[in-house]
Amino acid sequence: MEALKGVRILDMTHVQAGPTCSQLLAWMGADVIKFEPPQGDATRGQLRDVPNADSLYFTMLNCNKRSITVNMKTAEGKQVFVDLLKSCDIVMENFGPGVLDRFGFPWEKIHAINPRIVMGSIKGFGSSGPYADFKAYENVAQAMGGAMSTTGVPEGPPYVTGAQIGDSGTGLHLAIGLLAALRQAERTGLGQYVEVAMMDGVMNLCRVKWRDHQRLWHGGLSEYSVPTHKGMGAAPRAGNDSGGGQLGNAIHCKPGGPNDYIYVVVQEAVWDALAKRIGAELDMPDLATDPKFATIGERRNNQAQMWQLIGELALKYSKRELMQILNELDVPCGPIMSTEDLFNDAHVKLRDMMVELDHPQRGRWHNVGMPIKLSASAAKIERSPLLGEHTEEVLRQVLGYDDARIASLKSAGAFSVPPRKA
Ligand SMILES: CC(C)(COP(=O)(O)OP(=O)(O)OC[C@H]1O[C@@H](n2cnc3c(N)ncnc32)[C@H](O)[C@@H]1OP(=O)(O)O)[C@@H](O)C(=O)NCCC(=O)NCCS
DSSP states (O other): OOTTTTOEEEEOOOTTHHHHHHHHHHHTTOEEEEEEOTTOOGGGGTTOSSTTSOOHHHHTTOTTEEEEEOOTTSHHHHHHHHHHHHHOSEEEEOOOTTHHHHHTOOHHHHHHHOTTOEEEEEESSOSSSTTTTOOOOHHHHHHHTTTGGGSSOTTSOOOOOSSOTTTHHHHHHHHHHHHHHHHHHHHHSOOOEEEEEHHHHHHHHTHHHHHHHHHTTTSOOTTOSSOOOTTOOSOOOOTTOOSSSSEEEEEEOBTOOTTOEEEEEEOGGGHHHHHHHHHHHTTOTTGGGOTTSSSHHHHHHTHHHHHHHHHHHHTTSBHHHHHHHHHHTTOOEEEOOOHHHHHTOHHHHHTTOEEEEOOTTTOSEEEEOOSSOOTTSOOOOOOOOOTTTTHHHHHHHTTOOOHHHHHHHHHTTTTSOOOOOO
16 A cells, blocks of 8 residues: 555645655655646746647656646635645645735644644745745755855865755655654644755755864864865865765776766775775785875875875776776775766666656656655656646545536636736
């Protein structure tokens, strides 16, 4: 059985941060009703690759959901919303600050309508504090949560990561909060308001940088390859340094293309075997006993030289060949996988992490699979819904509306495009 079978979610989320969360919950079996404005989630039309088809931006984040369109700027639309609130276990949103209040539905009112319901809310900066009124997108959260200032190299600009830690990362945080609150509501009969600020989520994901920030009060950071010193202040950008107790770096391999790199962690336990292999290949038979590299402390002090030696070894092999060699020595390592590499990777296929789906507008397409594997409740991934595909189905099946009621709501504009803001 699906783990969340029987849980119904009123999903008002849009763009990426919220839909990431509701898609995961849908993959765990929740009945997710995507509650869209009549013009639809803006991402349906953003970055389109196929004319007149929902974009991949939308399809990849909204699988296994039902779509209902409701105009919340009409009294009739609001009534449909209230009826759905009474029929759901969770309501979730990631509107800009103040949108729900303008609809006339702050949390207190939602709680009064259905005391059991759990409400999930994502904001750029939360509902309190000096930044509370500001909107946010992925890179704004990365900028303000500490990720950008610690990504890149000291002499270059700050960089964003390719991983969507501001949006998808926040969605994951929200999923955890919602499941905890749902468990509590099941026991107490009372729902609560679960808020995740994107900035807070990014700070949480930068935890080791806060470790380093405080270590700098007491001294330099010996594992960093870039200069650090006591009293330095901010944790610096440190390129591809490992960020952990072991030394690590990305090493260029044969034939030297932009993704021909392998990330190598020189774990304390593997130095002897690695040094013997490097020594044999580079004609340095004494490397394993060289005092310059004998301890992790010495290797930290002489890491530029150590990486140069590993780099010389790497130039003889492709990243896959070197992965095999290093795996045999039990050295933790990973080739830098491009999207093309991953798309064709046997391991990825075997773990259902790239799934092929059909879609009435775009035909065959692929989505990244479910990363959380439940042993008795495997995710069955289904395509995203068309705009309003399930409006009538939900009105009838969930709310028990009859034909006459649906027709009168339609003529009152409950499901049509609202007038533009003056
Ligand atoms: C992402 C974000 C910047 C987008 O901003 P935006 O496009 O201006 O969208 P907003 O959420 O502020 O506003 C949505 C509008 O659609 C309207 N709307 C939404 N659903 C509606 C419905 N069912 N019926 C009628 N109107 C609807 C809202 O009323 C609002 O209009 P208003 O400003 O007249 O009240 C903003 O939503 C935000 O900061 N969200 C929180 C942080 C976040 O999740 N960011 C990451 C996104 S990946």
